Amino acid sequence: MTNPPSVDGPSARPPADPRAAMVELRGVHKSYGSVEVLKGVDLTVARGEVVAVIGPSGGGKSTLLRCVNLLEPVSAGQVLLEGEDLTAAGTDLNTVRRRIGMVFQQFNLFPHLSAVDNLTLAPRKLLRMPKDEARKRALALLARVGLADKADAHPRQLSGGQQQRVAIARALMMDPHVMLFDEVTSALDPELVSEVLDVMRDLARSGMTMLCVTHEMGFARELGDRLVFVDGGVIAEHGRPADVLDRPQNDRTRQFLRKVLR
Amino acid sequence: MPDAAGYHFEPGFIAHHLGELGSGLLRTLAISSIGMAGALLVGVLLGAISSLRIPVARHLITVYVEVFRNTPLLVQIFFLYFALPDIGLQFEGFTVGWLSLLLWGGAYNVENFRAGFEAVEGGYVEACRALGFSRPAAFRHVTLPLGARIALPSVTNILISVFKNSSFMVAISYPELTDTAVNIVAVSFRVFEMFLAIGVIYLGLVWLMSLGAGAVERHYAIPGGH
Ligand SMILES: Nc1ncnc2c1ncn2[C@@H]1O[C@H](COP(=O)(O)OP(=O)(O)OP(=O)(O)O)[C@@H](O)[C@H]1O
Ligand SMILES: [Mg+2]
Numbered sequence: 204m205t206n207p208p209s210v211d212g213p214s215a216r217p218p219a220d221p222r223a224a225m226v227e228l229r230g231v232h233k234s235y236g237s238v239e240v241l242k243g244v245d246l247t248v249a250r251g252e253v254v255a256v257i258g259p260s261g262g263g264k265s266t267l268l269r270c271v272n273l274l275e276p277v278s279a280g281q282v283l284l285e286g287e288d289l290t291a292a293g294t295d296l297n298t299v300r301r302r303i304g305m306v307f308q309q310f311n312l313f314p315h316l317s318a319v320d321n322l323t324l325a326p327r328k329l330l331r332m333p334k335d336e337a338r339k340r341a342l343a344l345l346a347r348v349g350l351a352d353k354a355d356a357h358p359r360q361l362s363g364g365q366q367q368r369v370a371i372a373r374a375l376m377m378d379p380h381v382m383l384f385d386e387v388t389s390a391l392d393p394e395l396v397s398e399v400l401d402v403m404r405d406l407a408r409s410g411m412t413m414l415c416v417t418h419e420m421g422f423a424r425e426l427g428d429r430l431v432f433v434d435g436g437v438i439a440e441h442g443r444p445a446d447v448l449d450r451p452q453n454d455r456t457r458q459f460l461r462k463v464l465r
Numbered sequence: 466m467p468d469a470a471g472y473h474f475e476p477g478f479i480a481h482h483l484g485e486l487g488s489g490l491l492r493t494l495a496i497s498s499i500g501m502a503g504a505l506l507v508g509v510l511l512g513a514i515s516s517l518r519i520p521v522a523r524h525l526i527t528v529y530v531e532v533f534r535n536t537p538l539l540v541q542i543f544f545l546y547f548a549l550p551d552i553g554l555q556f557e558g559f560t561v562g563w564l565s566l567l568l569w570g571g572a573y574n575v576e577n578f579r580a581g582f583e584a585v586e587g588g589y590v591e592a593c594r595a596l597g598f599s600r601p602a603a604f605r606h607v608t609l610p611l612g613a614r615i616a617l618p619s620v621t622n623i624l625i626s627v628f629k630n631s632s633f634m635v636a637i638s639y640p641e642l643t644d645t646a647v648n649i650v651a652v653s654f655r656v657f658e659m660f661l662a663i664g665v666i667y668l669g670l671v672w673l674m675s676l677g678a679g680a681v682e683r684h685y686a687i688p689g690g691h
Binding site (some may be wrong): 272274297298299300301303304307309311312313314315324325327328356357358359360363370373374377379 | 586611688689
């Protein structure tokens with residue numbers, strides 16, 4: 204796997220290290236009862252790489268993402284994080300998940316906690332971080348996503364874009380080695396999409412490893428090192444974003460892109 | 466002050482019996498507060514087990530809830546007081562008082578809390594698990610605080626009913642407030658004064674509890690609304 208040179212000019216992003224796999228899926232299958240949703244997925248995400256996942260609704264994108272941190276147990280196959288087999292018996296998934304940040308379409312901020320408390324909950328309870336230190340770090344992260352003044356607001360007092368930025372900051376509090384994004388801008392009013400994409404761009408340029416399910420083709424093209432097209436429970440096509448988007452090889456990819464790029 | 470029926474209302478009569486009414490009220494408050502606290506605890510604990518679908522335990526809880534919600538409280542009280550001694554379990558009035566209220570209110574609160582916990586959107590728990598919290602920890606930090614808020618109005622209703630239902634203990638002659646009044650009436654025939662007096666006492670206390678419940682609900686209201 205090679206890391207394509209940036210096509211967007213002076214991106215400050217450090218190059219991905221092609222030797223170090225951050226996440227590796229090997230022959231992952233996932234069934235719900237008799238319905239097979241993932242039918243053998245192989246995917247490697249290198250350290251520092253940004254992989255965009257696109258595909259039609261119901262194709263298995265969310266399921267694929269949820270298999271990475273094993274929110275869904277896989278039916279067959281292996282999931283590796285930094286070389287460690289998470290599907291091996293006896294793996295403490297609760298500890299493993301601290302290294303994998305996840306951001307959801309519906310934000311899923313804890314509505315009874317203020318923004319800053321949403322951020323400090325996990326480090327305080329799971330890492331026993333002292334309250335003052337956790338708050339200091341939380342305020343710094345909120346400032347990084349442009350919400351320094353919203354620390355004490357509750358989620359339902361914030362706009363969708365603000366909530367999603369808090370949710371990204373919440374995931375970052377645990378210093379994850381990889382971030383999973385599941386259509387994080389799909390529930391937002393169009394004018395709020397860019398403020399969230401700005402945060403993700405900043406994150407990508409800082410060298411974060413990211414696996415992003417997205418409908419934002421512009422984002423995938425700009426920041427994706429690689430683009431993966433998922434359909435019918437398999438990776439039907441993958442490659443450099445510009446190649447896949449401009450010269451799709453697969454019929455289903457072509458059909459899908461015709462619809463979304465219309 | 467004669468009325469149409471020729472009845473003389475004597476407020477002084479109430480004052481004369483304040484001491485007895487006072488100790489009756491204390492017993493009412495004692496069995497109700499133990500019953501209310503217990504019903505709350507039983508509701509949260511068993512409601513949690515029930516919503517987490519813990520195998521066997523969950524079915525035992527269903528049996529408990531069904532039995533106590535589908536039989537009259539009065540029958541439950543009689544059963545504890547008169548029937549259990551037949552199998553060697555003898556309880557005094559005080560014990561039957563708080564225990565029957567606890568079991569009755571607990572059964573309703575199990576359902577209230579279970580429904581509250583199950584109404585919490587799965588996405589919140591999922592976000593909590595994704596951060597690295599175990600299933601029980603996610604319950605503690607997300608499902609419990611959010612589900613309890615959903616359950617709160619129906620739970621406080623049941624707790625107030627627990628208090629009011631303490632008057633059922635008249636059936637086993639446990640001298641709480643109502644039983645005390647009934648006994649005074651039996652020797653004095655001052656029916657109107659007595660029941661007016663205890664009616665006002667019950668009304669005032671329920672009103673206070675409702676105020677308290679409202680304050681608790683406002684305190685825990687989620688900023689920005691539901
Ligand atoms: N818990 C579940 N039980 C049964 N079937 C499920 C479950 N979760 C997902 N599925 C099915 O798996 C398939 C893939 O779902 P998934 O959510 O991964 O698709 P997706 O690509 O993310 O779609 P979308 O773009 O609509 O989010 C769908 O057909 C869905 O109905
Ligand atoms: Mg999805």
